Amino acid sequence: MRRNDAPITNVPMEFTSVLMQLRRAALENRNAFLHSGLALHSRAGMAALLKSSRNFIAYCGFVRFVRMHRLVFAKPAFVIVIDVPKVWRVPDVQAAASMAFGHNNELRFLNHAAARDRKGRWEIDTSDYLAAPKLVIFTAEETEIHPDFEIAATFRAKIDLGLERHFRALSSLLKCEDLTDEAIAMISKEPSERIDAVFRLGHSAEVAISKLKSFAAPEKILSEVVPQSTTTGFGPAGEWAQNLKKDIAAWRQGTLPWSEVDRGVLIYGPPGTGKTRFARVLAQECGMHLVATSLSRWQSSKDGALGDLLRAMYASFAEAKADAPSLLFIDEIDSVGDRNRFPARHRNYSTQVVNGLLEALDGVDGREGVIVMGACNRPDQIDPAVLRSGRLERHIYFPLPDIKARGDILSFYLPSLVDEPQLRNLAARLVGYSGADIENLARQARRRARENNRAVTLTDVEEYMPERQALDDQALLRVAIHEAGHALLAHHLTVGTVQLVEIYDHRDIHPTQTTGNGMALVETPKRTFRTRSSILNHIAMTLGGLAAEEIAYEDRSTSSGGTKESDLALATAMAIEMVSEYGLGNSLVFAPKAVDPGDALALWQDPFLRKEIDAVLNREFQRAKDLLSARKAELMEFATTLQRKKRLEGRELEGLLSGNGPAD
Structure with a gap:
């Protein structure tokens, strides 16, 4: 017999003692869990599999989590917070946990989704859940939970889902053939909903996973264009937006009264500078409901009669109030006009439209959480009463982007070229281009790259640069x-x-x-x-x-x-x-x-x-x-x-x- 194969003899007594202590501790933990009143149902795994493939993977991951932390689950009372990976839907994991434990009067589960209202107040009644002796809270990782649950939590950990052996077991049970390590690595990074499409009874999972690769390239291209930030390419309006975000946050926290927040603003400038996009991004960044409208939209209500127009106008303001905090965006507000300039033929109708808007704007003072933003190209065409203090009192010019802003916008829409020094030089040549013009140029460059089945290059951008005749x-x-x-x-x-x-x-x-x-x-x-x-x-x-x-x-x-x-x-x-x-x-x-x-x-x-x-x-x-x-x-x-x-x-x-x- 070789030396390495010799039986273990002469083991020190202290080492043997440690092993025995570990074994006893493991048995005690197991027995404590068994006597805790909680029991994992032995047949729940098959039930999970019959429900869906992803439910089976979630069930396997949850059972493993419980066994790893059985001493925590063995306690007579606990509040356990489980962080669910981003690619998984929290309700799926909670459903798997319910199947694993079955019905238990002492145990409650909570899917802790986004639970704040638009003003930032919590909508969860924590006392109802914390009254249960045993509470398991499921939440998406890196997501805020209610402070009461943070305080009460006895244990918090991230659950591992989609382990290699769980996928291999699923593939074997459904007769989906063998899986390569690469295939498992790929499916584990996909949204959990894809598991049901990949693992189907009697179908090759490997073939299905290989089809996922065809989605990778388009998704990468699409990911280049994401919602823009108000800090990029919006000039003075971007600076105002950053201050507004701070004010909205302070108002939500109760440290700033609404009377101190800018409630009416006019943004104006040349066409295509991104005024509408700015409103959309601002509402998103501030977590505000967006009501986007215009005079033409109000006029298109029913037959365009004065009464119909005014009802549509008031409805927009009412919607903004009902969903506060909200941003009411009125595009092309200069089309409302100036009462001093209306021709006699339409003066009565147009004057009442302006008066109706003034009445609605005055009502904003009593509508906490509503910001009215008007946008136009010609502010000189707007009735001065609309722009006075207490109404659209803040006026912000939206210029065509300067050299730096043009570079920022082009880099934003072509992020793969950010490190190319020539990109800034090309942006400098786009003088007179609006943000919309630059976005269109970048879109054309990306399309050219897609047609050639490759990543976008500077050559693609050059192809759509403005051509000017050289001067002799x-x-x-x-x-x-x-x-x-x-x-x-x-x-x-x-x-x-x-x-x-x-x-x-x-x-x-x-x-x-x-x-x-x-x-x-x-x-x-x-x-x-x-x-x-x-x-x-x-x-x-x-x-x-x-x-x-x-x-x-x-x-x-x-x-x-x-x-x-x-x-x-x-x-x-x-x-x-x-x-x-x-x-x-x-x-x-x-x-x-x-x-x-x-x-x-x-x-x-x-x-x-x-x-x-x-x-x-x-x-x-x-x-x-x-x-x-x-x-x-x-x-x-x-x-x-x-x-x-x-x-x-x-x-x-x-x-x-x-x-x-x-x-x-």
Whole structure:
């Protein structure tokens, strides 16, 4: 006989004593459990199997848990908290436990699901459950439980479900053929509902598990797009949202009265900036019920009569109150209009709609837990009474995303490319893109990757980047002359400090802050009062690019018009404001909003105002030409230097503005 196979002899007495003590302790624990009044039903396993495959696995896991902790279950009274793995449904494990122990008057089970109401109060009557001598509480792992149960708990542990030997036993009982270790590892990570689909009497479990692999790729792609956070890409609104979340949490805890919470807010900005998405994400993060509506939705109620519209409006407010805390989101609230602007034909109907909204908003003061959020593109179209204190009193601008926000949004929708340095460079080129535009671009890139059956790459993103025609030297010089005109007039008319001037050839240099071909960045000082001359100087500077082109080429291009953000649009808006709101024209009449500065058609319908605005613009355009003509040499030196270097700032820019040439 070999040495290693020799019988054990000469074992020290103290070692034998320890073994005997352990054996006696195990027997005592077993006997204590047997005499505790609790008994595991020997035939419950077959009953669990007949019910469902996943019930059998849950039963096996629970029986193992009881046997591992039989001394705890042997106590005359206990409160045991069992943490159930995330891939398992808590009711399934509780059902398996009920089958294992059967009916017992002293033993109660509790499925501790999310048990707080929307205000954060617990809905569980703990005293009813804690009155039982023996209580087993099942809860999803990493889930909060009622403080009373935390205090009363005598034992808490996580239950292991889906062990290898349990799956092999299940497969053998159902004649599902042998399982590989890889197959078991895969099914154990899947949601427990999949067990019933995999293990069926007489069917190969291995084949069924192999089919799970086909779901892996699509699910991974879909997982890239998850609910966005209010901290990403929402600018000032995101900062406000973080403070609101803290206030809501404090209100729920009873440390902050509702009167201290922002109850009315207007978010406004260009289309596609994510106002609707922001409301949806905010409600989710704050744990608030979302009521999303609009004037058009209220009008579509029944036949759109005034009474039907108002009833639909009040119903939205009533729903928000009933499900408080809630966020009542009114989209396109500017369509409600302004009572001072309604045409006579619809004035009565439209005025009563505004009055109804005001009445509903005033009622919010008595509706604790309701926040009203309006969203629009044109806040100037809304009746001022809607926006006053006590109603939609907080006003937050939703700008198009800046460079950082564009990068954050693109990274959010393409998380697999976050570590790619070039991704931020691509985001910088998406100037003028809204959050919705960037989301669409990312979606197109992901679709291209799916069509090629691979992960998304930078090449996929490049495929959908905006294409801009590269500028040749002649076109680039025109752009440089245009921007030089703005910069020189801003300096000589003391409109502000010229910080930066740059142009883009769309070949090697791309814009990051403007949709145009160039930019003169002027920082204007904050003044308590604006004078007539300061406004006129600003108008002349705004028309300086157009004036510079005419001086150099005796011709004009389309570069100063075409959009509501163009030089001509901005100069026109300043002239309208100066004449109609500040009495700095030919009349002292105060006529605010007499003409919408962004509505050219309205200006053409007022011949008297149009004539005066036209005179202001022509006079300032001629003044800009005269000033630049006197400095034509400086203008051309500035432009040619800018054409060559593409970007001017610092001492070099100061030298060109002062007429001393570029500083070395």
